[in-house]
Amino acid sequence: MNLCIVGAGYVGLTTAAVFAELGHTVDCVDRDEDKIRRLNGGDIPIYEPGLSELVEQNRKLGRLFFKTDVEQALRMNDVIMIAVGTPSGQDGSADLVYVRSVLSAIADTLSRYKIIIMKSTVPPGTGEWARQFLLDRGVAPELFDIVSNPEFLREGTAIYDTFHPDRIVIGASNPDAADQVRSLYYGIDAAVLITGRTEAEFIKYGSNAFLATKLSFINELARVCDAFGADITKVAAGVGMDNRIGSRFLQAGIGYGGSCLPKDVAALIAAAAAKEQDLTLLKAVAGVNHTQIDVYLRKLSSMIGRLNQTAHVAVWGATFKENTDDIRSSQAIALMEALTKQDCLVTAYDPLVAPSLQGVAWKSSALEAVKDADALIVATGWEEFVHCDWEEVKRLMKGDVVLDGRNVLNQADIRKAGLRYAGVGRP
Numbered sequence: 570m571n572l573c574i575v576g577a578g579y580v581g582l583t584t585a586a587v588f589a590e591l592g593h594t595v596d597c598v599d600r601d602e603d604k605i606r607r608l609n610g611g612d613i614p615i616y617e618p619g620l621s622e623l624v625e626q627n628r629k630l631g632r633l634f635f636k637t638d639v640e641q642a643l644r645m646n647d648v649i650m651i652a653v654g655t656p657s658g659q660d661g662s663a664d665l666v667y668v669r670s671v672l673s674a675i676a677d678t679l680s681r682y683k684i685i686i687m688k689s690t691v692p693p694g695t696g697e698w699a700r701q702f703l704l705d706r707g708v709a710p711e712l713f714d715i716v717s718n719p720e721f722l723r724e725g726t727a728i729y730d731t732f733h734p735d736r737i738v739i740g741a742s743n744p745d746a747a748d749q750v751r752s753l754y755y756g757i758d759a760a761v762l763i764t765g766r767t768e769a770e771f772i773k774y775g776s777n778a779f780l781a782t783k784l785s786f787i788n789e790l791a792r793v794c795d796a797f798g799a800d801i802t803k804v805a806a807g808v809g810m811d812n813r814i815g816s817r818f819l820q821a822g823i824g825y826g827g828s829c830l831p832k833d834v835a836a837l838i839a840a841a842a843a844k845e846q847d848l849t850l851l852k853a854v855a856g857v858n859h860t861q862i863d864v865y866l867r868k869l870s871s872m873i874g875r876l877n878q879t880a881h882v883a884v885w886g887a888t889f890k891e892n893t894d895d896i897r898s899s900q901a902i903a904l905m906e907a908l909t910k911q912d913c914l915v916t917a918y919d920p921l922v923a924p925s926l927q928g929v930a931w932k933s934s935a936l937e938a939v940k941d942a943d944a945l946i947v948a949t950g951w952e953e954f955v956h957c958d959w960e961e962v963k964r965l966m967k968g969d970v971v972l973d974g975r976n977v978l979n980q981a982d983i984r985k986a987g988l989r990y991a992g993v994g995r996p
């Protein structure tokens with residue numbers, strides 16, 4: 570099939586590479602000229618394990634192209650996939666400005682039947698709104714179908730997730746269009762759920778909202794475990810052994826971040842509010858996440874006795890989780906900002922990024938960052954932090970406090986090196 574994917578971000582690029590690998594011919598277009606220039610020069614603008622190899626392989630095979638001429642690519646292809654960003658607006662609702670601009674370009678170029686796939690995460694009802702948008706722009710109804718096909722990949726494992734999804738959700742009002750979208754995925758062994766468009770949109774928000782709920786639940790339980798001197802990792806293991814609950818997404822820490830969970834929880838709350846529904850549970854989920862960093866700061870303060878300009882805190886990790894270079898809504902960054910707000914001296918290191926942050930001194934290695942620090946906080950679970958030389962850390966630090974913001978460290982190793990360990994909900 571000939572496919573045009575609009576948006577060369579995490580989702581657009583991964584989907585383009587995987588669909589090309591499945592044998593389709595893919596035009597991946599983005600209006601960001603610099604991004605497309607880099608892609609055509611063999612430079613992948615995001616860090617995603619395995620993506621670079623897959624892109625290069627399929628470019629060489631003549632199945633994957635990167636272009637800036639969005640209109641021309643829209644004209645040339647039979648299937649259009651919208652994979653542009655849907656960021657949070659002022660009130661938390663999803664800002665559809667980029668989606669609208671693609672729809673506008675589609676309205677300007679549509680002269681024969683096309684399937685328009687909404688891959689971006691959009692609020693319930695957006696497919697219907699998009700259909701009306703095109704009709705209002707004078708596009709004949711028989712010239713298009715809009716199909717919702719939400720994406721469930723995780724950054725850092727995007728290629729694996731796209732080849733091995735738990736399910737493929739296709740929301741369409743026309744069964745033929747749904748079948749065509751299904752055929753794009755031939756070669757991928759996964760359950761396919763065909764549903765209505767609005768239901769598909771809800772499935773995406775429901776999934777992310779549930780994942781966020783699971784995380785805030787375990788983080789709140791970790792706070793109580795702390796108060797009782799119990800170990801949340803053991804509690805989570807036991808709770809997760811119930812198949813109805815499942816063991817994944819129960820790792821307590823400084824809270825969830827990234828470009829999607831916080832944004833999608835906020836968007837669902839806003840979408841519900843627009844229909845006069847008050848989502849009290851999800852508001853609490855967001856609230857727990859928002860205050861999770863305070864829990865760590867209180868713990869840090871109690872261990873080093875102060876949080877002010879005389880406290881030197883080293884922070885390891887800046888990305889919102891390991892194996893990505895994405896710092897969007899990163900709790901690690903929020904933590905650094907909270908520390909600098911208290912005038913602490915912050916030295917930091919991340920294997921991939923060093924974003925400019927007032928009051929934060931970036932160092933070129935993890936060990937450099939801990940030199941003379943009173944305390945170390947591990948804010949992202951990168952492998953190199955998990956397996957570091959704790960004896961050396963102890964030698965370099967002035968103080969002896971190690972705060973495990975992801976509950977990924979081996980307490981025994983840290984204590985053996987003469988350091989004091991604290992996680993959240995871990996005695």
Ligand SMILES: NC(=O)C1=CN([C@@H]2O[C@H](COP(=O)(O)OP(=O)(O)OC[C@H]3O[C@@H](n4cnc5c(N)ncnc54)[C@H](O)[C@@H]3O)[C@@H](O)[C@H]2O)C=CC1
Pocket residue numbers: 575576577578579580581598599600601604639652653654655667668670671688689690691720721722723724828829
């Ligand atoms: N990042 C992720 O892991 C996942 C994201 N999603 C959803 O997928 C959507 C895209 O997310 P990301 O890939 O992270 O976004 P991104 O922000 O990384 O990339 C979006 C791209 O779209 C381009 N763009 C915007 N308007 C355009 C236009 N009119 N014409 C051409 N290009 C245009 C931008 O230049 C940018 O390169 C969002 O709705 C997100 O919620 C869904 C699942 C996973």
Ligand SMILES: O=C(O)[C@H]1O[C@H](OP(=O)(O)OP(=O)(O)OC[C@H]2O[C@@H](n3ccc(=O)[nH]c3=O)[C@H](O)[C@@H]2O)[C@H](O)[C@@H](O)[C@@H]1O
Pocket residue numbers: 690720721722723724725777780784817818819820821822823824825826827828829830889890891
């Ligand atoms: O819609 C999206 O964009 C995507 O959002 C998340 O994927 P992602 O944002 O890549 O990251 P996750 O792996 O879900 O992690 C989110 C945050 O939760 C944290 N987390 C995750 C798992 C856990 O047990 N504990 C925990 O604190 C991570 O450190 C991270 O900050 C979902 O997992 C994907 O299914 C979804 O497609």
